[in-house]
Amino acid sequence: MQTRTRWAVLGTGYLAQTAMPDLQRTENVEVVAVGSRDAERAAGFARRWGIPRHYGSYETLLADGGFDLAYIATPPSTHAPLARLALESGFHTLVEKPFTLDADEAAGLADLAREHGRFLMEAMWTRFNPAIRAVGKLIGDGAIGEVVSVHADFGLRLPAHHNAYNPALGAGALYDLGCYNVALAHHVLGPPTGIEARGALSPEGFELTAAAYLGYPDSRFAQLAVSMISRMSPVARIGGTEGEIVIGPTFLNPRSYELIREHRELFNVELEGAGWVPMFREVSEAVQTGLTELGTNPLADSIAVMRTMDAIRRSIAAPAQ
Incomplete structure (x- = not known):
């Protein structure tokens, strides 16, 4: 019989609601508790998804225990403090994107997880996608020669009530959308050696748009664009000396x-559920086998991504004259 890891969900908003069908589809996951700042929301969430325990505060949920892993699906500004509380309470922890608000917070969480011997990971589900894994193998096998460039855009016109407009919750296009662009560039090319960026800032000072150039040795580069005020098709292109993906x-x-060389080859993959299942499964397997990190999505990569996002925001806030 399949062993299940007991999960508690922290948060009852859009992200938690969206992820729940895949959590319940994952054969080695059992959601046993949910917490919210609002007791009625927690109770309603529990009723909808058949979760046995619900709490009107995260602190009470973590104090009561009775689970193995805390899945933090709350707004970005709460990720670091809630992850810290979960780790200090003795729980393995999966944190939604963006991992934290800056690289210092990310590094602090990684140190804390190691201190307590607990599993910790950013829920960058893209890395577990079968198409992304297939692309990684193509690159590793030299299918497009030496990789030279990554281009990735992502834009949505977010409504004014969205959390991305609320500075208290971690506002800005980079936190809500751009973390995907930066993570992809890091996944393919690694951390950049130079960063230039421009963007449009809101009156409160957070970025509404961002366009970044990441430089690497040997003339390699990434061009990334993100917007929360306009649509941009979220298509990525990886260019090599002998082809393109x-x-x-x-x-x-x-x-x-699509692999483009002398001819174009289109490859389709099947997703499990909405796409979260492979990540949830591998996290549960890691916890069951005593791992504290997954090599496919290590903490060092999440910290490096946050460092790049910090530099992009600094460049936008103080552009070169």
């Missing part, structure tokens, strides 16, 4: 990719 129609969770 196009990931789309959405590189976040693709169902297909």
Whole structure:
């Protein structure tokens, strides 16, 4: 019989609601508790999804225990403090994107997880997508020669009531959308050696749009664009000396990719559920086998991504004259 890891969900908003069908589809996951800042929301969430325990505060949920892993699906500004509380309470922890608000917070969480011997990971589900894994193998096998460039855009016109407009919750296009672009560039090319960026800022000072150029040795580069005030098709292109790979129609969770050399070859993949299942499964397996990190999505990569996002925001806030 399949062993199940007991999960508690922290948060009852859009992200938690969207992820729940895949959590319940994952054969080695059992959601046993949910917490919210609002007791009625927690109770309603529990009723809808058949979760046995619900709590009107995260602190009470973590104090009561009775589970193995805390899945943090709350707004970005709460990720670091809730992850810290979960780790200090003795729980393995999966944190939604963006991992934290800056690289210092990310590094602090990684140190804390190691101190307590607990599993910790950013829920960058893209890395577990079968198309992304197939693309990684193509690149590793030299299918497009040496990789030279990554281009990735992602834009949505977010409504004014969206959390991305609320500075108290972690506002800005980079946190809500751009973390995917930056993570893809890091996944393919690694951390950049130089960063230039421009963007449009809101009156409160957070970025509404961002366009970044990431420089690497040997003339390699990434061009990334993100917007929360206009649509941009989330297609990614990886250029090499002998070909190109196009990931789309959405590189976040693709169902297909195209290999372009002398001819064009289109490959389709099947997703499990909405696409979260492979990540949830591997996290549960890691916890069951005593791992504290997954090599496919290590903490060092999440910290490096946050460092790049920090630099992009600094460049936008103080552009070169």
